[in-house]
Amino acid sequence: MKYDHIKQSLYRKIESGEWPEHHPVSSENKLAEEFSVSRMTARRALQELSDEGLVVRTRGAGTFVAPLKSQSALLTIRNIADEIRLRKHRHHAVVQLLEDVVAEPGLATLLQLPQGARVWHSVITHFENGQAVQVEDRYVNPVLVPDYLKQDFTAHTPHEYLCEVTPLTEASHQIEAVLPSKQQQIWLELAMPEPCLQIQRRTWTREGMVSQAVLTHPGSRFRLGGHMTFNKKQQNKPSL
Amino acid sequence: MKYDHIKQSLYRKIESGEWPEHHPVSSENKLAEEFSVSRMTARRALQELSDEGLVVRTRGAGTFVAPLKSQSALLTIRNIADEIRLRKHRHHAVVQLLEDVVAEPGLATLLQLPQGARVWHSVITHFENGQAVQVEDRYVNPVLVPDYLKQDFTAHTPHEYLCEVTPLTEASHQIEAVLPSKQQQIWLELAMPEPCLQIQRRTWTREGMVSQAVLTHPGSRFRLGGHMTFNKKQQNKPSL
DNA sequence: CTCATGCTATTGTATATACAACATGAAGAC
DNA sequence: GTCTTCATGTTGTATATACAATAGCATGAG
Incomplete structure (x- = not known):
């Protein structure tokens, strides 16, 4: 042709x-x-x-x-709040931390900020029908999102806020299985340590990296699911 | 317009x-x-x-x-063998089991087979530089893939074989964090139990479901990564 | 009944044309 | 020098047309 x-x-x-x-x-x-x-x-x-x-x-x-x-490979995952509402379950969030902290050297580099610069930091636990299903530990670039700390994240998730105020162009994901730290165990209201699914997600706009989030889900309460069909358009065939 | x-x-x-x-x-x-x-x-x-x-x-x-x-969400993941070769590491596989077994009732239903029908079953451990990084526990539809048991899966992975002989149209994924069973622990050569990333993957052709695979990765040796960009075409914006 | 043939509807490819909307740079007005 | 205006090239939308390739159905032969 x-x-x-x-x-x-x-x-x-x-x-x-x-x-x-x-x-x-x-x-x-x-x-x-x-x-x-x-x-x-x-x-x-x-x-x-x-x-x-x-x-x-x-x-x-x-x-x-x-x-x-x-x-390269692509991976789309829905917002946790949307996901829960899609299942017709109740969603609510508890803000555990909302502060500015000195960025770790590695993070500062990623965000293209000088060493020792301060960045926004939030920790939020998401509940499905009253049960903790995700703790979201997030760092945000203060240059690209100056008003981050002023938001009420019980009303809208950081995801929804960031989507509104920044035009995202790229994202990367890393998924692994870990045992939660003591602190994460408390935030997730876990009586005993259990394997957790941990997703690290970084997002970019054209101007640079916006945010890094580490999402931790208790293995017993959460599964990440996906379904796909194969179009001609998708060049990278997934494996079985 | x-x-x-x-x-x-x-x-x-x-x-x-x-x-x-x-x-x-x-x-x-x-x-x-x-x-x-x-x-x-x-x-x-x-x-x-x-x-x-x-x-x-x-x-x-x-x-x-x-x-x-x-x-819904879509998720593409590369073949484990390709992934390892892409990192310029050595890959080899050990076939732990290759047999036909009576299908569980649920599986028989999914495969549109009568209760009590036999299906192909394989368990293969994949090694990266000599270290076990995945055990692949797979059931295959004998109607759609009659010659499955005759293959040499140390030479080509089941993934590669199935891709060749069937025109895949759909796939679903489920990811969770679990503790491995005793048997999985042996197959993965793990001295101690540790959190594992477990991916369940089902694939279809137009004629029905081809295969179900459960891929278990030790948390300490494996991460699932992805990178994506946002096109106009993709309606479902991923979350951060 | 079974198989082969051909008709028709439908999608796929290719072309020619017209005009609209926009970006860029050049020329001119001030 | 600075701004405006205009010409030109480029992509976006829309139309009309022709023919190719295929699926499904109907019709007829055996």
């Missing part, structure tokens, strides 16, 4: 690194002439590359190679 | 439940006439709904509402 031929050709130039990030891509008309097809066919190739996240197109300006990091 | 008007209209019918799963959607020509637009415009609306996973289109047959479950 002609449009696929064009796609493959552009694919090679981008993946080989011949065209780096933000490098301009030939316009629809140029491609049409080059490959001897109509503009609509060339357009389709560019459009599909755009849908796949390989190029960015802006009307009037042109088409450009997208930032490459967007390639 | 006209194509968006059509999309919204179809959106409502699907999300309200007025059109259930597999309900036929008006053809391109019907929609074109109904909304007084050209076929290409109606086509675009259907195409985008298809890209978003809301409808399924097959040439010659028509357009139908997609199975709704595909809506």
Whole structure:
């Protein structure tokens, strides 16, 4: 197919690194002439590359190679409050801590702040039908989200607030199984230590990293579930 | 925009439940006439709904509402062997069990087999640089994959084999933190019990469920990671 | 009844065209 | 120098048309 031929050709130039990030891509008309097809066919190739996240197109300006990091595996997880409400269960939150603290050196680097800078810190326990199912330990970039400490997080979750005030572009996740610390055990109202699912999540806007959250769930009260179908569009086939 | 008007209209019918799963959607020509637009415009609306996973289109047959479950969170995880090789580490596998057993009642139902039917069962331990990082406990549908037991799973993982012989269309995941059983502890060569990340994964083709796998990772030796970017196409924004 | 054939509806690909909306830079007014 | 205006190139939307490839059904042959 002609449009696929064009796609493959552009694919090679981008993946080989011949065209780096933000490098301009030939316009629809140029491609049409080059490959001897109509503009609509060339357009389709560019459009599909755009849908796949390989190029960015802006009307009037042109088409450009997208930032490459967007390639790798992706993982979407719903907001805990939405999840609970979706199950028609009651949700409430208790704010355990809401303060500003000196950032750990590693965190300061990630947030592109000077060593010793202060960052916002919150610890919130989320309850489903009165039972603690998540403790959310979060650090937030004060430059990008100056008013974080003034919010009432019993009414809206930090997730909902951050979604409103920042245009998120990227996120990374890390999931592991751990035993909770003494302090986490208290926040989760656990009588005995038990294996917990711990999710570390970092989110970015174009201007830098916004937030790091460590979400800890008691293994006996929480499962993380997902369901997916395989479209043509998804290049990375998941494993079984 | 006209194509968006059509999309919204179809959106409502699907999300309200007025059109259930597999309900036929008006053809391109019907929609074109109904909304007084050209076929290409109606086509675009259907195409985008298809890209978003809301409808399924097959040439010659028509357009139908997609199975709704595909809506929820999605989660892609790489094959363990690929993952290890990607890190330039050594991977090898030990086949602990490879047998046919009578299916549990629940499993038989899921696989659409009569009660008491036999299914393939394999248990394989995966090693990264000589250290056990996953035990894969898998049940496979003998109707859809008759030759499963004849494979050499030290050469290719079950994942790779199943990908080759079946056209997967759907998958579900469940992740939780647990303490391993005595038997799992042996398979993972763990001296002491420790929290483990346990992933249950089920996969389907159009003809039915293919396989259920329970993947158990020692918390101290394994982390599940992911990175993503947000496109316009993805309607479900992940939480932070 | 069974199988083969062909018709029709439907989606997929490709083209040509027109106009709208926007970005950018150049030329000109002040 | 600074601002405005305009021309040009680019992407976005919409239409009309043609033909290809396929699925499903109906019809007919055996």
